[in-house]
Amino acid sequence: MQDSYVTADGRTIGATVMEMKNITLRFGGVTAIKDISFDIREGEVRAIIGPNGAGKSSMLNVINGFYHPQEGEVWFHGKRRHEMKPHQIAKQGIARTFQNIALFKGMSTLDNIMTGRLTHMKSGLFSQMAWWGGAQAEEVANREIVEKVIDFLEIQAIRKTPVGRLPYGFQKRVELGRALAAEPKLLLLDEPMAGMNVEEKEDMSRFILDVNDEFGTTIALIEHDMGVVMDIADRVVVMDYGKKIGDGTPDEVRNNQDVIDAYLGVAHD
């Protein structure tokens, strides 16, 4: 495969960041993912789609290292990745959002996003408790980054509001904010538009594209809404029953017979 390609809207996509080679993931007797290979390239918006139970969320968990596949290899930044401890997972520069929002409901928007900075903080528990020396300077520096995220996502008005009180669309946005605050190299979004109305979807699409455009962040996302996926993704992987049935640009995928069959159903003879 060539080293880079140019997208439909004229962006140049760089070299491979992550490569999945023949991944198989089993839970006991259930095979969630079966012999799947694909890559994610620097600066692209990569979508993973498929019907319910296709194994999309499992795939996302393999990408960020939370699940370790029984077979196959994951290559990240040119190195083969082995099974990791949770703190190693957190520090590899991959941030994610969750399908069913996982925020600290009683904490404010600001504090929630601040937790995204945790892996970047060096001062220890005691100096943070004493609020002394490096800890103070560190918090100020991190707060600056968090404030830029708040500004970017236009959520200044809810900065001090406990997230439990926010409407769903805003909670999704706060979760994106927390992921962005970690300054990830690779951002994983698990159904960022689920349960949103058209206007909220439009807002979210714009933020995703802006993140990609402004910060050059590579994005992998799972999404049900085909319209959204086809609009914002550069390349799409299609999964069905744990298998890959299609991979390519939105246009290629749209015309792929296997994909059409998986989505619209097909008469079995």
Next chain:
Amino acid sequence: MTNTTTANALDTVPRLLARNAKVYADKAAYREKEYGIWQSWTWAQTFEEIQALALGFLTLGVKAGDHIAIVGRNRPYFYWAMVAAQSVGAVPVPLYKDAVAEEMAYVLDHCSARFVVAEDQEQVDKIIDVMDDLETLDGIIALDPSGMRKYEKSVLFDYRELQQTGRDKKSELQAELDKRLADQGPDTTCVMLYTSGTTGRPKGVVLSSRNIIETAKGTCEFDHLVADDSVLAYLPMAWVGDFIFSIAQAYWSGFCVGCPESQETMQKDLNEVGPTYFFAPPRYFEGLLTSVQIRMEDAGPFKRWLFKTFMENAKDVGPKLLDGKSVGLLKRLKYSLGKLLITGPLKNTLGLSRVRVGYTAGEAIGPELFDFYRSLGINLKQLYGQTEASVFITQQRDGEVRADTVGTPSPGVELRIDDNGEVFYRSSGSFERYYKNPESTKDTKDPEGWVATGDAGFIEKDSGHLRIIDRAKDVGKLKDGSMYAPKFVENKLKFFANILETVVFGNDKDHCVAFINIDLTAVGNWAERNNIAYSSYQELAGHPQVYEMIQANVEEVNASVAEDEMLSGCQITRFLILHKELDADDGELTRTQKVRRNIIADKYADLLGALYDGSNSIFTETEVTYEDGRKGAITATLEIRDAATYDRKKVAA
């Protein structure tokens, strides 16, 4: 050139800036909340920023007399852009940021704008949409470049990069900038503001430096505005008031202009800035009061008792203290205690605790609403103005504040009421002309400099205060020759929470009648509390008890109208409650929720006829338009009620 003033005369905004940069060098000129904290710029820094941008404009080839449009929310950068444009002899033209692309295109085309300073992608996109049709437009200067990485670079400039270019070329261009600054004087156009066109296309009001500076000078002295004051700039930059408060008066007095973080955070930012000088339209104060009332209803009984007790006293004492009248010692003590426990903290929560001079204008304000804020000890006053007057025509002097007048003429303003009751003024602030529209200029401003306001009003004999009655075109006469001003009565009716909208008729008739729309929220709430069942708006509107309540309101208004010497003929003799809400979708209201009197009179001609022929009820069928554009019809039998009227105070007509 007629501009023969010495360079150190304070007759243009850039000259005021130069003075402030010297006299108030280290004092804050602008504050803006960004990234969660208040950023501030001193006058010296402001001078440098504006100069850099002005030099940047010169590198783009901006010529004296060019128009530079500015579109964005209230941010220091856009105020700088206005003054930078003035510095190079160009004319700033602020635009409404919510305007759609076509509206912007009209204005940009009409003023032949050469550059637009725009906030972000949203604004830039609108301008790019229409750019092909705008021959004179040479470029867009964007403050926030995000999202525009891939845009055509030849017409798009970055605000901060342009400033940097200006700084880099300072040695070459400083002489040119100095010359441009020296060429200006009182006759130089200071700003051009487009009036929102309720009738026809918007008109560009040209205001000279003399207009602006004289107005700023007179009104700053009037209210003793000084360098230690501060404002929060949150109203549209394209509105004349914002230009006067946030540029003219701020530069004249050297006070600080605060800018909110975003539109939604305004209330919080207001609380943090605590301005000493504040302007808001009546609906802002109304919304604020409603939120206070709702929260008080949710509070515990003890807190409610405290609130009630001290607010009652404050209503009596607060306005008197503001007016400098004498108050008994006991009441004064109680007021002080209330201030400690209730009114003080409340004022603080509202962000108004430091307000020394507050104004409201634009429409009539209800006396109760007005008194509420006065009783908290907020010096809220009324003014009357318009774009063509550089805002100020009349305003209320401290100690002479009333809910039903708009005050005495502002410094340097002469007033005249013509035979039809229309208000005319002549002042140093009255506009030069409408841009490229000599006809409208001639219609509005006569050769002697008198400007027609289009409003009818009169000057009270005793106090010298101006009272505005109505739009001049709506004012007429009843059959007996006494004055008819529907809005005067409508406003009084609308001050009742139960009444959302009303239309009064009576021109050339014996007496006045009214259509009334109930306020579903208020009346529905009342029905709930009194166990009155209803299934639809129509049923509630026709309920006998609702009629009773509205009749009491109407009669109360009649009593108050009867007190008025000139307008006592406008008492409502008969009224009905409409079976549907007046709606902009049905063409009954304008999009800005103003009543379209003639259309309503035509549409409901049968109802109007019944009001005058003495019948007690009428069956009617009305066409309605649903939100998706479908049409339907509703039928109803409406009751018509007579209302008691009061003896009229007779005056020699």
